[in-house]
Amino acid sequence: MNMKKYAGIVKFGLKTGLAYRFEFILSIFTIPLSLLVYYFLWRSIFEYSGQTVIQGFTFEAMITYYTLSMIVGFFTWTNIEKWIEYDLIAGEMVINLLRPMDFLHANYFFELGMKIFSLITQAIPIYLIGLIFFSLKLTTFLNLCLFIISLILASLIFFMMSYLIGILAFWMKRISGISKAKRPLITFLGGGILPLSFFPETAQYILYFLPFQYVRYIPISIYLGKFSLTSALALIGVQLAWVVVLYLFAIWLWKRAFQKFMGEGV
């Protein structure tokens, strides 16, 4: 593996990301805004129901959950499938393929570079906003470490799923529909709209076998200390397994996609 190559493409992504820096700066304000929506929604739910604990969540725990959900969502989110679709429709794919780099890695490291700026500039402000205004709780050092590992794996799973959707564009040309369905599907099934403990037992059981909760619910729950060390490690193991499975699938699918590619645009 040639690290210089990857570092080069990360830098290139970073530069491209900085070309749109204004958009990134703006989202510092938009992310806490959607948090405010959940804040007021749950405040009225708690007031209306008159209960102090709903499904094992106090109001404070609930807000902590959503703050974490924002952070995890922000960390893991990628729209790489739209870039792939765009390159195919606009006829830019040939240019990508002329670079001496594997397609999957080129995409991953470019995306990483694009995001690094926003991660550095925004993750800490959002965490601070959470701590100060939304009563986000600090966690133990061990949980924080497990959380960070889980978060990185979550972002890899998310990336692989988005990448796979993107690869479908080699057959379908347009994947905007799937791409639009991705957000509500992953957010809902991943526990971004409601904590998964609100779901019926069977649904929760089924979700253990799908990749969605591993990109949202699992890292959040690890931060909140809902699991014992052994089950946290086991769940991290499942995350790792998903990364490997999706990675192998992506390699397999890419081979077929490349054979299908017609070199449009040139």
Added chain:
Amino acid sequence: MEPIIKVQNLIKVYKTYKRGTGLIEVIKSLLKRRYRSKEALKGVSFEVQDGEILGLIGPNGAGKSTIIKALSGVLYPTSGEVKILGLTPWKNRVKYVKNIGVVFGQKEQLNWDLPAIDTFVLNKDLYDIPKEIFWKRLRMMLKMLQIEKEISETPVRDLSLGERMKCKLTGALLHNPKLVFLDEPTIGLDVIAKDKMRDFIKFVNAKYKTTFIITTHDMQDIEKLCKRIIIINYGEIIYDGPLSKIKEEIISSKVIEAKFEEFKKRFRFSGCKVLEKTPYSIKIEVNTKKESIKRIVEYLLANYECVDLTITNPPIEEIIQKIYEHEKIRRHS
């Protein structure tokens, strides 16, 4: 010497679908798609020697781009064999493309939002070019192509067409590839810029023994750069050989242009074609296999008061056009 490129019986069939216009046709195509196969390449074979500049010409849709794409490793052909630098381009894409440079005249290859220099630096990392060599080579290329430093530091979207083209060429050559594909590299450029581009290509070819494959519709590119050309039409090679042979043998004609004091007598001479006639001049095309230049010139000098007489080759465009048309006639009969 072992050729750098060996292409054997390359075939590419594109599968696409068709439908007529109108709402009913659109709905029909949703239910049942009618597929259409298009044979872009019907068994193309050729070889290229190390250090050659090969011109690949043919009318639109002839299959030039398909050849370039298959040979640059971004397209899977339907069948056939290609060995370039000992590799099969599409099977070892990542390893292979490190050795080549590609310029698509019609395509933006540098990141639109960033200055060209950022793409150059990316190439430095991707192609593993040592730092000192990279900067030295970049300075040299910018100087030769007369790109000012500021231009390479301006976002690509704000550059002119000519500046972008020069930057693209720089980007494709920085890693000193063994083999370079240029797909219409002078398209849209003015005469001076075209000349600069050609001089630069010639220089790189002479200095680094870089092999070039050039497709173009500008015959000046071909005349100034290529010794050998391949003409392709309908996915087949219809000519592969030296450019001079096309000029001399296939169409052995000359154009004679004469200017007169006064054009009194009618021009009577068999075996040649009058292309243009005014009261003071005449332009004729002579088939040198049927008629000798000498006899015509003697006739002209004996019968008219000539003030000027020039003998030239017909422009290469016309020759190529004749070959294309000839091919069409052969096909239709």
